[in-house]
Amino acid sequence: MTALLKLDHVSKMFVRGGILSSHRVAAVRDVSFAIAADKAEIVTIIGESGSGKSTLARMILGIQMPTAGTLELYGRNVAKASRAERRAFMAMVQPIFQNPFDAFNPLKKLDRYLFMTAERFGGAAAGEVAQTAADVALKKVGLSLAEVRGRFPHELSGGQLQRVAIARALVSNPRLIVADEPVSMVDASLRMAIVNLFGRLRDEMGISIVYITHDLATAYYISDRIIIMQKGEVVETGDARGVLSAPQHPYSRRLRDSVLTADGPRLVASS
Amino acid sequence: MWGIVKDLIKYNSEFRIGATLILVVLTIAGLSLVSPYPANVTYVVAPDVPPSRAHWFGTTSRGQDVFWQLTFAIRNTLVFGILVAGLSRLLSLAIGLVAGYRGGWVDRVLMSINDTFIVIPLFPVLILFYFVLRDRMSTALLALIMACLGWAYDARLIRSVAMSIKSREFTETSIFSGMTTREILMQEHLPYVMPIVFSTTMNNMNWSIGLEVTLAVLGFMDIDTPTIGSMIYWANQHTAIVAGIWWWIAFPVGLVVMTFVGLFLLAVSMNEYIDPRSRLARMGGGVR
Amino acid sequence: MTGPPVLSVENLQAYYRTHYFGVNREVRAVDGITFDVHDNEIYGLAGESSSGKTTLIKTVAGLLKPPLQFVGGAARFSFLPGHDALATAPRAVALGVWWSRLSFIMQGSMNVLNPLRRIRRTFRDFALRHVRGTRQEFGQRVLDHLARVRLDPSVLDAYPHELSGGMRQRVTIALATICKPQFIIADEPTTALDVVIQKDVLGMIRQIQREMGSSVLLVTHDMGVHAALTDRLGIMYAGRLVEEAPTRKLFAAPMHPYTQHLIASLPRIGDAGHRNSLEGSPPNLADPPSGCRFHPRCPLARDVCRASAPPLIVAGGGHRVACHVVAGAGAS
Numbered sequence: 066m067t068a069l070l071k072l073d074h075v076s077k078m079f080v081r082g083g084i085l086s087s088h089r090v091a092a093v094r095d096v097s098f099a100i101a102a103d104k105a106e107i108v109t110i111i112g113e114s115g116s117g118k119s120t121l122a123r124m125i126l127g128i129q130m131p132t133a134g135t136l137e138l139y140g141r142n143v144a145k146a147s148r149a150e151r152r153a154f155m156a157m158v159q160p161i162f163q164n165p166f167d168a169f170n171p172l173k174k175l176d177r178y179l180f181m182t183a184e185r186f187g188g189a190a191a192g193e194v195a196q197t198a199a200d201v202a203l204k205k206v207g208l209s210l211a212e213v214r215g216r217f218p219h220e221l222s223g224g225q226l227q228r229v230a231i232a233r234a235l236v237s238n239p240r241l242i243v244a245d246e247p248v249s250m251v252d253a254s255l256r257m258a259i260v261n262l263f264g265r266l267r268d269e270m271g272i273s274i275v276y277i278t279h280d281l282a283t284a285y286y287i288s289d290r291i292i293i294m295q296k297g298e299v300v301e302t303g304d305a306r307g308v309l310s311a312p313q314h315p316y317s318r319r320l321r322d323s324v325l326t327a328d329g330p331r332l333v334a335s336s
Numbered sequence: 337m338w339g340i341v342k343d344l345i346k347y348n349s350e351f352r353i354g355a356t357l358i359l360v361v362l363t364i365a366g367l368s369l370v371s372p373y374p375a376n377v378t379y380v381v382a383p384d385v386p387p388s389r390a391h392w393f394g395t396t397s398r399g400q401d402v403f404w405q406l407t408f409a410i411r412n413t414l415v416f417g418i419l420v421a422g423l424s425r426l427l428s429l430a431i432g433l434v435a436g437y438r439g440g441w442v443d444r445v446l447m448s449i450n451d452t453f454i455v456i457p458l459f460p461v462l463i464l465f466y467f468v469l470r471d472r473m474s475t476a477l478l479a480l481i482m483a484c485l486g487w488a489y490d491a492r493l494i495r496s497v498a499m500s501i502k503s504r505e506f507t508e509t510s511i512f513s514g515m516t517t518r519e520i521l522m523q524e525h526l527p528y529v530m531p532i533v534f535s536t537t538m539n540n541m542n543w544s545i546g547l548e549v550t551l552a553v554l555g556f557m558d559i560d561t562p563t564i565g566s567m568i569y570w571a572n573q574h575t576a577i578v579a580g581i582w583w584w585i586a587f588p589v590g591l592v593v594m595t596f597v598g599l600f601l602l603a604v605s606m607n608e609y610i611d612p613r614s615r616l617a618r619m620g621g622g623v624r
Numbered sequence: 625m626t627g628p629p630v631l632s633v634e635n636l637q638a639y640y641r642t643h644y645f646g647v648n649r650e651v652r653a654v655d656g657i658t659f660d661v662h663d664n665e666i667y668g669l670a671g672e673s674s675s676g677k678t679t680l681i682k683t684v685a686g687l688l689k690p691p692l693q694f695v696g697g698a699a700r701f702s703f704l705p706g707h708d709a710l711a712t713a714p715r716a717v718a719l720g721v722w723w724s725r726l727s728f729i730m731q732g733s734m735n736v737l738n739p740l741r742r743i744r745r746t747f748r749d750f751a752l753r754h755v756r757g758t759r760q761e762f763g764q765r766v767l768d769h770l771a772r773v774r775l776d777p778s779v780l781d782a783y784p785h786e787l788s789g790g791m792r793q794r795v796t797i798a799l800a801t802i803c804k805p806q807f808i809i810a811d812e813p814t815t816a817l818d819v820v821i822q823k824d825v826l827g828m829i830r831q832i833q834r835e836m837g838s839s840v841l842l843v844t845h846d847m848g849v850h851a852a853l854t855d856r857l858g859i860m861y862a863g864r865l866v867e868e869a870p871t872r873k874l875f876a877a878p879m880h881p882y883t884q885h886l887i888a889s890l891p892r893i894g895d896a897g898h899r900n901s902l903e904g905s906p907p908n909l910a911d912p913p914s915g916c917r918f919h920p921r922c923p924l925a926r927d928v929c930r931a932s933a934p935p936l937i938v939a940g941g942g943h944r945v946a947c948h949v950v951a952g953a954g955a956s
Contacts, residue, residue, distance in 0.1 A: 223673060256889070285894070323819045
């Protein structure tokens with residue numbers, strides 16, 4: 066069975082500087098993992114800033130191409146895909162971004178994006194069919210078209226906007242959702258609704274999710290598998306609860322020890 | 337649309353003044369359609385008559401009524417300005433948006449062309465065109481040439497706005513909603529670019545009218561078609577100031593200054609209104 | 625911890641008032657807040673977006689700019705007797721107090737550090753005028769301070785972009801504390817930082833506070849930070865203070881329904897039990913709900929909650945809570 070997503074020794078180099086002086090920065094170094102097509106799972110990629118997790122997300126989405134290694138979607142190499150195939154990939158792999166307030170054009174109505182996705186990717190002709198598709202997607206995230214119709218982004222809260230963004234991603238019936246820090250800018254009291262929603266997407270709709278975050282607590286709560294990255298390389302990977310309860314790699318240990326929780330120890334004056 | 341205009345009239349004094357001035361100018365231009373005297377004919381009335389009841393703005397040394405000549409002149413000048421501004425906007429928008437959005441080598445090539453055009457010294461080039469084309473130089477042709485030379489500066493402004501919007505996340509959302517590049521530029525980015533387009537249109541009109549007046553005053557134009565510049569040209573030819581025929585110079589100059597100021601005030605006031613940030617504040621978002 | 629409070633906020637009100645082309649909006653961001661910050665303590669203010677906490681600290685510090693307006697109430701500092709609020713005091717008074725008695729640690733270090741100047745120069749820009757003495761003495765004082773907060777002196781010669789994000793934030797903290805202020809306001813000091821660095825930076829804040837005996841008003845939405853650092857904690861919702869207690873007590877036994885839900889919804893490593901989030905969303909402060917602002921989302925809401933806003937009542941042990949239901953149950 067071909068895997069849904071397969072990364073094989075993927076690397077990404079960036080060249081900084083002009084014509085005369087330049088130096089190469091390795092954002093992602095030799096990353097390999099796969100997500101099976103028959104069983105939905107949530108794979109969390111944990112890392113700090115500069116770990117390469119966002120670059121990895123962009124490569125999976127097809128926004129950027131790897132400079133080494135291969136990235137395959139359902140067995141097809143993304144770098145070598147034709148235009149039509151790339152469009153098909155876009156329907157299959159949809160993003161959720163960090164800032165819900167910037168995910169939509171503040172000057173435009175929200176439902177427009179839902180209808181657009183339905184028409185372009187969902188195979189719906191304009192009008193009634195698109196509206197039904199949008200309504201179905203919104204119901205899956207706990208909203209409805211009646212609530213969202215005609216609204217502008219500033220009329221909704223961060224949590225609601227992120228749910229609309231997820232609904233938009235669901236309209237094209239994707240198999241994989243890449244969520245880049247989806248709840249870091251959402252209020253704490255509304256966060257769990259979104260995180261629980263990811264769980265429902267996996268269990269009820271069979272959608273796999275690549276969940277990128279720096280928040281270990283939500284990662285522990287929702288993920289099946291975890292990949293910890295540091296400076297572009299994978300330092301530890303495995304079953305999420307197992308790794309977070311007993312991390313092996315020194316960097317993972319440091320991450321785990323730095324987490325501040327409500328019932329954790331008080332901070333004494335440190336150096 | 338009307339709601340916007342009503343709001344502006346009520347709250348923005350700059351808009352009120354600017355709109356009034358432009359309305360006056362447009363009325364005068366519109367009156368050219370009912371002019372009792374044809375445009376190009378000379379010596380139809382008594383020459384050198386000061387402003388009076390019969391001739392509101394006086395008459396010229398060439399035997400033309402200044403007021404009715406002015407109606408034709410300002411109409412032709414305005415049409416010229418609008419033509420240049422319109423054509424060059426299309427060019428700036430197309431090049432600026434594409435360069436800003438595409439980036440990479442497309443951007444570099446377009447900007448090299450752009451910078452070449454910015455550096456071209458306009459005035460000598462226009463004079464050169466005149467000497468080459470001479471009799472065939474009509475207003476329309478001049479408008480075309482100036483449009484082709486006047487887009488460069490604004491294209492760069494539009495490009496920088498396009499570049500800053502490209503990096504915002506809603507552009508990615510649009511891509512993943514299946515919008516094509518053209519649709520994204522026209523529907524998502526254009527509202528952010530419009531304030532610049534608007535104010536540069538006004539500036540462009542001022543610039544083109546100014547240049548046209550300059551050329552005509554120097555005689556590098558079709559001097560039989562009445563424009564503001566050609567009126568001043570003829571006034572100079574007849575040494576109107578020295579001869580005391582001040583009304584021949586004063587009224588065209590006054591009217592064109594009124595046009596400039598009116599356009600400028602309109603641009604400034606509408607700009608504040610179209611700006612996305614103030615739009616957002618009015619819609620209710622943006623204040624936290 | 626006892627003694628006269630360093631900061632005494634009483635029924636503070638500050639609204640955003642905008643007039644754009646005939647549309648008048650009044651956002652009641654801070655609507656009647658009362659609390660005290662004692663000497664030598666870290667007081668935390670927790671709240672989510674549109675809770676009004678950022679507006680509150682701007683008002684307390686006297687940094688009001690239109691469209692934000694001071695509407696009423698008081699925010700008295702013990703070192704500034706005779707003035708009800710910095711927001712209404714004359715500018716000369718405020719200038720005398722900013723940075724020398726009252727100091728800020730802001731969210732992004734790049735909001736404070738001039739990217740075109742070396743750190744040494746930034747120290748001079750901020751602090752020289754408050755410190756009596758010559759340039760030499762000032763330089764020595766900077767070095768002493770850096771040694772005390774365990775920052776390498778080589779940092780003085782660097783430009784901000786040459787330092788890492790965590791290092792920059794530590795420089796910002798050193799900058800904020802060099803004049804030994806009595807009161808420090810910290811606005812989301814570690815939100816933009818990585819988890820590992822966050823711990824160091826928070827430790828630094830704790831250490832400085834202990835050594836100098838200053839009071840800190842720490843504002844953040846991150847409950848974990850509050851749990852680790854603060855002595856007392858106040859919870860803000862929709863422009864009002866809904867609960868306040870010593871931190872340990874608040875986390876162990878929260879009384880207000882909002883606080884209870886908030887704490888219950890936080891995920892923890894080691895506990896994979898299901899967590900629920902709150903229904904609905906934070907209210908629009910331009911048109912807030914009547915009475916208790918939490919009632920549309922509250923599972924315990926009754927008619928009285930819709931009718932009138934609950935006052936902050938004392939519930940013993942330094943615990944204050946603003947809830948009709950709790951008041952009804954406890955006060956009997």
